[in-house]
Amino acid sequence: MNPESAAPSASPSPLLRPGHNCWRIEAAERVAFLIDGSAYFPAVREAIARARHSVFVLGWDIDSRLQLVPDGAGDGLPEPLGEFLDAAVRRTPSLRVWVLTWDFAAIYAMERQLLPQLSLDWLTHPRLRFRLDACHPFGASHHQKVVVVDDRIAFVGGLDLTRCRWDTPEHRPDEPRRVDAAGTPYAPFHDIEMLVEGPVAAALGALARERWLRATGQRLPPPQPAAGDGDVLWPAGVEAQLRDVPVAIARTEPAFDDYPAVDEIRRFHLDAIAAARRTLFFENQYFTAWEIGAALAARLQDDDAPEVLLITPQRESGWLEVNTMGVLRGRLHRQLTDADRHDRYRACCPRVPGLASGCLNVHSKLMVIDEQWLTIGSANLSNRSMGFDTECNLILEAGGRADVQAAIAGLRARLLGEHLGCAPEAIEAARAAHDGRLLATVDALQQTDDAHRHLQPLATVGSADLDHLIVDNTLIDPERPMTGDQLLAEFTPPPTRRSVRERLMAPVLLALALVGLTLAWRYTPLSEWLAPNQLIRVARELEDLPFTPLAVLAAYTIASVVAIPISLVIGVTGLVFGPLTGSLYAVGGSLAGALAGYGVGSLLGRRTVRRLGGRRFNRLDRKLAERGIFAVVFLRLVPVAPFTIINFAAGASRIGLRDYLLGTLLGLGPGAVLTVVFADRIAAAISKPTPLAIGLMIGCALILLGSGWWLSRYLQRRKQPSEPAVPCAAAPAAAEPEPGA
Known part of the structure; x- marks a missing residue:
């Protein structure tokens, strides 16, 4: 059908205006639409395998274990993404690959590959670079999904090079190839990408270089592609839907x-x-x-x-x-x-x-x-x-x-x-x-x-009661960045007189939400080996060993170094070992993990830790150097950065070990004990839901909430002027030399 037959004959006036509703308008020699991962992943692999000069990958997430072609690509290169990229740069001496993904929040740690730096940077060829992008306001994320090859072709869409994205347009419920790296099946998944060739790809290459500069401080020169490179790079099995547009x-x-x-x-x-x-x-x-x-x-x-x-x-x-x-x-x-x-x-x-x-x-x-x-x-x-x-x-x-x-x-x-x-x-x-x-x-x-x-x-889902509780989207789906004062104001009760009922309702609802969250962690059948139920199983096995204390300390040490959320490990400790023994294990284990992270940071040195922590390290390093033990106490009470990053930063900074451990004990100890007791009371209320058990559980929740409320009020009274802006990049432009072949 001619689409004009269903529309008015007059062509609409141009809508696109650079500087208003678009950045640039560039020519594309070819354009193709790739529907679903089974079309996109083989095409991007084929293009990267043919790359001669440069590959940029911008993403929200990446997983080095991803197999882009489940049936095997047959191109002579390894199948897992990380090994494939490493082999591609080793095979082509002129090729450099830069991978930049979001420096994600701790809440996503369970969904992502742990330490992607290991398989995409530390153990790979020097011409394959991986960095985390923290150049965004608090709570925001880097969400661009762009792959640019030799500044000649580029892919833009909704697909990241990560787990649980591949599928076919049939979306069969029993598709045997739709499994993650561990062989676990996942649900059907639908997405779309656009593939472009020509000057528009070069413009996307400029966008990628600018993002790399902001995130790392390293200015990268554009490649010098030769004529005809586009014909070499365009995937053989992809048919262009448009030309010269x-x-x-x-x-x-x-x-x-x-x-x-x-x-x-x-x-x-x-x-x-x-x-x-x-x-x-x-x-x-x-x-x-x-x-x-x-x-x-x-x-x-x-x-x-x-x-x-x-x-x-x-x-x-x-x-x-x-x-x-x-x-x-x-x-x-x-x-x-x-x-x-x-x-x-x-x-x-x-x-x-x-x-x-x-x-x-x-x-x-x-x-x-x-x-x-x-x-x-x-x-x-x-x-x-x-x-x-x-x-x-x-x-x-x-x-x-x-x-x-x-x-x-x-x-x-x-x-x-x-x-x-x-x-x-x-x-x-x-x-x-x-x-x-x-x-x-x-x-x-x-x-x-x-x-x-x-x-x-579409059927409306979600609780009708929650619809009344969620007044606006300021925190859930914000439109713009929030300052520290604005964020604090969102969590701090306004200084107005309220009735007894109003004062009681908020803590009760928050306590119920916290209980619901803990129950979800405890009973949701998660397939990942770091899921809480798996951690509990491991912890119970440790409980039966003759050297249980040493095993628990070792578990905390490993968890702290590989960035497993410390609050999750402490909660599991409370569920397994009870309030008294669990508290001792939680405090001792947290100190052991903090000490291990301190040692790793000291061994790696400031430059390496700065690459890991990005702009967060700059701020943590300054606070630790200026305030010493008080800064450690503050950072443990108000975790402005993940537990592991704080540990590494402390080890690479000038703070003494004694002040660091004492600050950690004072700042983390009381909260760890409260968390262990609360987790134990939840387990007791679930196994024997007596009025006393339920009352003790709610009491523990109120203590936790009351402590958080007091802390927020205390911080509000002691608010300091905002800090001057800290550049995103950890180093000045062009400070890091280009890697050799």
Whole structure:
């Protein structure tokens, strides 16, 4: 079908404006759309294997154990990602590889590979570099997913080179190849990437170098590719959907230090929604951006409202996201449903027959507007992606070109065909029969019985009570960075008089939330070997050994060095050994782990620890040098950095061992004892739920909450002026020499 037959004949005016809703518009010699990991992963491997000069990988996460082609690539290089990258640079002396991923928060430690530095930097060739990106405000993340090869071709989309991402468009529930590095199956996963060749790839290379400079302080020169390199690099099995077309790059970057805020992706979404004539088609992991929702609600109330079809997961990943982001999404969904005067809004999840969860995990970030505009990238429809995290999207604008309109319409037909279980040609034929109406096309083709794939209307999930408790999205899904004072104010009760009931409700609800979190950790069947139930099993085995104290101290030491969250280990200790013995083990083990980390930091030296800790190390080093024992006590009471990073930083700093251990004991000891007792009381309440056991558990929770409340009040009274901005980079520009061959 000619897409112009379902749209007004006049071409819309250009929407893209560099400096407003995009960064740059550059030429692409070829463009291809790669749907799902089975198309993307082999293509990116083939391109990297052919690289001659440089490879940049920007990501939210990476896993060196990932096998990009489950059946084997057959290119003579190792299959695991880390070994593959190392072999690629060893085989090609002129090749350098730079990998930059988010310096992630501790809450994600259980989902990620431990110490990726080991397999992607320390044990690899010097021309393969891995670094963590901490150049962002507190609470923000580096979320761009970009791979650039020789500045000639580039991949941009929603897929990281990490675990649990590979899948085929069939999304079979019993797909034997869909397993992680440990052989554990995971649920079907849907995403999309855009592959581009030419000057736009060079622009993405410049973006990657700028990000590397901000994160590391090292300025990298661009490569000097030769003519014809694009033909060598373009994956042999990938068919280009477009040739010689302009492609725009849009970004999100939060204001940080001396870097201004960039919100090009937000501006493009708002401009595109306002310009839409007939259809707005979304695939997105999240839907919580209030400004995007308000713009859609305003359009749905127009007499000439466009159709809006949103494809998203049925529910978020895990109970925490369900009851936070899920609540915000449900609120926005109801807002659009109420604004839909003409029955032109629909939110759906793709249902897959035989799938235990029912609906497919949609991770893609795509928007199609009237076959005139298309954007694919890393940005979710969330406030974070619009202004708080770093993001990168690519945008196509038809500008009256029939081939671009046909390619955009064809991609949408492929995606709808995947979700409805029919060929793209059937989608286009049904759309032509229904005068271009998208929702009517879906209704005409889908078979809603359990034996067929179809789009199921989105059901609101999450607790109705939590909907009232979550007043706004300031902390859950922030739009912009928060200062320390603002963050403290969010957690500190306002100085107003409140009734007894109001004073009691907040601690009780927080205590229940804490109990629920602990129960989830205790009883959720997690497959990772570092899951709490696995740690408890190991701890119980240690309990039966004749040298239990030494074994426990050794376990704490290992956990501290490899960055297992210390609070998790302390909680497990309380569950297994009880309040008295567990407290002794927790305090002694924490000191042993702190001492081991101190020793590692001292041996590695300031330069190596600075690379590990990034800008966090600069601040910790300064505090430790200025305040000594008091700084250690403060850092243990208020963990502004992970336990392991603090240990390493202390060992590499000038603080004495005596002050360090005494500060650790004073700062960590009381909290460790309280945590052990609380964990023990939870176990007692679960095994024998007597009124006394439940009362003691709640009492322990209130003590913990009261201690945290007192600490926040104390810190508020002693607030100091904000510190001057600390550069993200750990070293000045070009301070680190290029590695040799």
